[in-house]
Amino acid sequence: METTPLFAVRALSKSYGGRTVLASLDFDVRRGECFIIMGRSGSGKSVALRQLNVLERPDSGSVTFDGAVISHLTEKALKPIRKRVAMLFQGAALFDSMTVFDNVAFPLREHLDLSRADLEQRVKKHLALVGLVDIEEKMPAALSGGMKKRVALARSIALDPEAVLFDEPTTGLDPRTSATIARLIQATQEKLGVTSVVVTHDLVLARRVGDRVAFLHDGTFRFVGTWDEAGHSSDRELGKFLAGEEDIDDVE
Numbered sequence: 606m607e608t609t610p611l612f613a614v615r616a617l618s619k620s621y622g623g624r625t626v627l628a629s630l631d632f633d634v635r636r637g638e639c640f641i642i643m644g645r646s647g648s649g650k651s652v653a654l655r656q657l658n659v660l661e662r663p664d665s666g667s668v669t670f671d672g673a674v675i676s677h678l679t680e681k682a683l684k685p686i687r688k689r690v691a692m693l694f695q696g697a698a699l700f701d702s703m704t705v706f707d708n709v710a711f712p713l714r715e716h717l718d719l720s721r722a723d724l725e726q727r728v729k730k731h732l733a734l735v736g737l738v739d740i741e742e743k744m745p746a747a748l749s750g751g752m753k754k755r756v757a758l759a760r761s762i763a764l765d766p767e768a769v770l771f772d773e774p775t776t777g778l779d780p781r782t783s784a785t786i787a788r789l790i791q792a793t794q795e796k797l798g799v800t801s802v803v804v805t806h807d808l809v810l811a812r813r814v815g816d817r818v819a820f821l822h823d824g825t826f827r828f829v830g831t832w833d834e835a836g837h838s839s840d841r842e843l844g845k846f847l848a849g850e851e852d853i854d855d856v857e
């Protein structure tokens with residue numbers, strides 16, 4: 606049985622212009638789990654997430670993926686890692702000048718040398734997984750916001766990654782589309798066995814999909830554990846956050 610965590614972050618620190626955003630952060634993401642990173646706006650959630658696929662590098666400390674340190678790798682050496690760790694960005698944009706098919710096929714063409722038939726089969730499979738059929742020839746402009754999100758998710762899982770990193774996947778979406786996104790996150794976890802890390806301050810989403818949650822505050826995780834444990838935590842900041850006492854400037 607595999608027991609090493611998929612990601613292991615150790616003593617990771619990151620500052621910008623003299624301001625410490627992450628201060629000696631330590632955490633593991635276990636294989637197959639959905640790990641939530643919560644916290645107020647500007648607390649460093651996106652910065653922490655981008656360390657996991659080395660879009661940003663630590664000032665000190667390390668990130669290990671599947672047993673190997675990745676935080677110091679060159680861009681070239683990172684290419685196979687990026688194939689295994691997908692990311693769905695905040696406001697994930699599709700390529701507007703490309704059809705849905707070409708959008709989803711993009712990472713496949715970049716990383717693999719598939720025949721046309723195999724390419725079509727993979728694109729169809731991933732669109733079906735996010736509940737979309739017969740829209741391959743449509744342009745993004747013809748799609749609703751929720752459908753664009755689904756296509757973006759299909760594109761990010763096209764390479765059958767082991768992990769998917771989600772940055773605020775429901776920001777700006779109506780409750781119904783948000784619920785769809787939550788189901789899709791669960792479906793990719795269950796059907797593809799992917800490990801997911803979700804940055805969000807959408808508590809409805811977090812409660813729905815999260816196996817464990819981490820609360821980022823002042824550069825460190827004040828809390829990491831299950832929802833049940835979060836409910837019993839005596840941490841005052843976590844309590845305030847869960848009670849919805851948001852800062853007035855916390856609306857994104």
Ligand SMILES: Nc1ncnc2c1ncn2[C@@H]1O[C@H](COP(=O)(O)OP(=O)(O)O)[C@@H](O)[C@H]1O
Nearest residue numbers: 621622626644645646647648649650651652653
């Ligand atoms: N590339 C960057 N250059 C300078 N400052 C940055 C950069 N990325 C993030 N920051 C700063 O780090 C802090 C945390 O940002 P971020 O991780 O985006 O917060 P959030 O929790 O809202 O996702 C913010 O103060 C932001 O301005």
Ligand SMILES: [Mg+2]
Nearest residue numbers: 650651652773
């Ligand atoms: Mg962010």
